[in-house]
């Protein structure tokens with residue numbers, strides 16, 4: 001949905017019913033060659049860019065995983081976008097080819113109503129996570145539910161670079177993918193593009209730097225002193241990287257492909273939010289307080 005910032009009036013809304021899970025924040029994008037300002041949204045299986053004035057899709061790209069939580073990041077030139085997605089059961093090698101709905105009905109639809117009731121399905125992998133299967137909540141699997149299941153089982157978790165060029169239009173082909181990295185993928189923290197290096201902050205405290213041109217790993221290591229879960233996304237500023245663990249350890253790193261830890265601070269409180277850096281100040285929210293750090297004026 002888009003709203004007028006002054007009046008709160010709804011300007012447009014688009015139905016995204018086929019994007020069954022999504023937590024990713026939209027990214028505002030202006031094509032380098034001109035063209036309308038857009039909002040890029042990462043959702044189930046597809047990245048879609050909407051004209052912010054009309055809500056009309058300008059371009060889209062298939063080939064994402066099921067649940068998109070991180071926010072995509074654009075390259076400095078805005079000609080590439082880096083999209084990270086991780087969902088349980090979709091790591092490389094876990095993909096399955098699921099038969100068509102009509103074929104499955106022949107096997108399992110005992111009462112012949114062209115739907116698959118829970119009791120008719122002998123596969124516990126399907127029935128155990130029923131709420132993500134029965135999308136319209138009618139108590140049985142229809143063709144739409146099944147198509148989503150097929151997509152989900154075919155999807156692959158990746159951190160991938162997609163070439164947008166200078167003014168993308170319509171469907172971007174699979175050839176738009178420049179590279180894909182499939183190991184040590186974070187679930188929640190968004191990637192960071194800072195000074196021509198990509199950073200991934202994985203749960204458990206594993207930091208990876210990648211070359212944005214080819215996806216090659218530049219350095220991977222654990223953040224000693226901050227090895228808990230990570231929900232907060234890493235940030236770059238002042239030649240440094242800031243990464244904050246759930247346990248409240250703030251790691252300050254020297255930015256660069258050969259990153260190194262400068263300091264680990266302890267907030268003595270849980271942190272799930274990504275800090276904001278504005279006008280030389282860092283705003284950091286823990287479970288119980290909001291802090292501001294900066295030089296005294």
Ligand SMILES: [Ca+2]
Pocket residue numbers: 108109110111112113114115116117120
């Ligand atoms: Ca049936």
Ligand SMILES: [Ca+2]
Pocket residue numbers: 134135136137138139140141142145
């Ligand atoms: Ca259903």
